[in-house]
Amino acid sequence: MFRFQLHFRVAALACGVLLLTFSCNRSNVRPALNVQQENPAVTDEMQQAIWETVKEYPEYTELSFAIIRDGQVSFYGVIREKDSLRSTDNRESVFEIGSLTKVFTAALLADYVTSGSLELNTPLKDLLPYPLHTEEIITLQQLANHSSGIPRLPSNLHLLRVDPSNPYKDYDSGKLKTYLSEKLKLDNPPGTAYAYSNTGTGTLGYALSLRADSSYEILLQQHILSRYGMVNSTTRMDLVKGKLVKGRDAKGKETPNWDLNVLVGAGGLLSTVSDLSRFALAHFDGQQAALQLCMKPTFKINARMEAGLGWHLIHRPDGSTWTWHNGGTGGYTSSMTLNTAKKNGVIILSNVSSFHPKSNQLDQLCFMLLEGLG
Numbered sequence: 001m002f003r004f005q006l007h008f009r010v011a012a013l014a015c016g017v018l019l020l021t022f023s024c025n026r027s028n029v030r031p032a033l034n035v036q037q038e039n040p041a042v043t044d045e046m047q048q049a050i051w052e053t054v055k056e057y058p059e060y061t062e063l064s065f066a067i068i069r070d071g072q073v074s075f076y077g078v079i080r081e082k083d084s085l086r087s088t089d090n091r092e093s094v095f096e097i098g099s100l101t102k103v104f105t106a107a108l109l110a111d112y113v114t115s116g117s118l119e120l121n122t123p124l125k126d127l128l129p130y131p132l133h134t135e136e137i138i139t140l141q142q143l144a145n146h147s148s149g150i151p152r153l154p155s156n157l158h159l160l161r162v163d164p165s166n167p168y169k170d171y172d173s174g175k176l177k178t179y180l181s182e183k184l185k186l187d188n189p190p191g192t193a194y195a196y197s198n199t200g201t202g203t204l205g206y207a208l209s210l211r212a213d214s215s216y217e218i219l220l221q222q223h224i225l226s227r228y229g230m231v232n233s234t235t236r237m238d239l240v241k242g243k244l245v246k247g248r249d250a251k252g253k254e255t256p257n258w259d260l261n262v263l264v265g266a267g268g269l270l271s272t273v274s275d276l277s278r279f280a281l282a283h284f285d286g287q288q289a290a291l292q293l294c295m296k297p298t299f300k301i302n303a304r305m306e307a308g309l310g311w312h313l314i315h316r317p318d319g320s321t322w323t324w325h326n327g328g329t330g331g332y333t334s335s336m337t338l339n340t341a342k343k344n345g346v347i348i349l350s351n352v353s354s355f356h357p358k359s360n361q362l363d364q365l366c367f368m369l370l371e372g373l374g
Contacts, residue, residue: 050365054080059080063078063349067345067373069344101264101266101268106309114293121140130181132184140207145194146200150200168260202260202266272349293309324338326362331353346366
């Protein structure tokens with residue numbers, strides 16, 4: 001499964017963050033990253049917070065951080081070796097980002113909407129060449145904010161019969177068609193309840209590619225990744241193998257990467273903290289209409305959280321709103337949280353398996369570090 005766990009134990013981290021700092025130019029669509037070549041300086045409090053998290057993970061666990069404070073980005077990387085942390089410059093190292101991909105699928109939809117090519121209330125059936133096995137109208141917005149009623153996983157994806165180290169590789173467009181046109185049973189009427197769905201977002205990515213008569217990879221490169229200068233982000237592993245950090249299972253052994261096949265829009269993107277920091281900075285630019293649309297509330301989950309398009313909007317006790325998503329696969333866990341009002345953010349990529357019993361602590365670390373930025 002793609003990891004999605006909600007943990008709101010956001011503790012204050014009373015520390016500043018002084019890392020390998022560079023300035024960024026947000027006047028252009030592509031944020032320019034002018035890196036200062038110097039050793040990072042990390043406060044004792046921050047190092048301790050990172051160590052307290054990493055010590056729970058196996059040997060050779062690797063974490064890559066982008067810390068954004070008032071629009072200034074800093075990088076930091078660590079590898080666990082022999083009960084200690086070794087610093088490493090891994091800003092350009094590639095990790096699977098799992099369900100963080102959903103944010104990009106939603107951004108792709110938002111780009112079509114802001115350009116006038118689609119509407120948020122466009123029915124899914126209008127983009128498919130076959131009928132859905134339901135009379136209910138499911139909109140593209142409902143796929144992006146998890147209110148479509150489509151179950152988390154398709155019923156004809158039998159996880160007990162697949163390779164657990166790469167469970168989605170054989171789930172192709174034919175099987176998705178069979179599911180949507182012959183087997184689909186909604187958990188809830190569309191638009192009535194929030195229910196996180198890998199199937200829904202994967203279907204959205206696939207439907208958008210059908211509409212454009214193109215692949216999800218090409219659409220993402222043309223509409224999102226190239227626009228924000230994300231040169232090492234792709235769904236094609238062959239393009240980044242030389243930069244790929246090996247994923248590790250819950251016991252710390254190297255494990256195969258995942259091929260998401262037709263559900264690639266739900267969790268198949270690979271990226272770096274350098275690329276994701278560019279994407280984050282673009283969210284601070286009010287002129288980026290598609291990204292601004294993604295951060296607008298579209299469904300109330302509970303008193304503390306709403307869904308945008310892809311993003312989850314956490315309402316904090318101090319009145320601020322954090323924009324958040326995480327992700328995980330068999331060999332990786334990620335977390336990304338932004339405070340757009342202050343132009344602050346934290347991005348964590350790792351080769352911690354989402355099946356590790358304490359993988360959720362990376363969300364807590366992400367929240368702690370953002371809290372510490374003030």
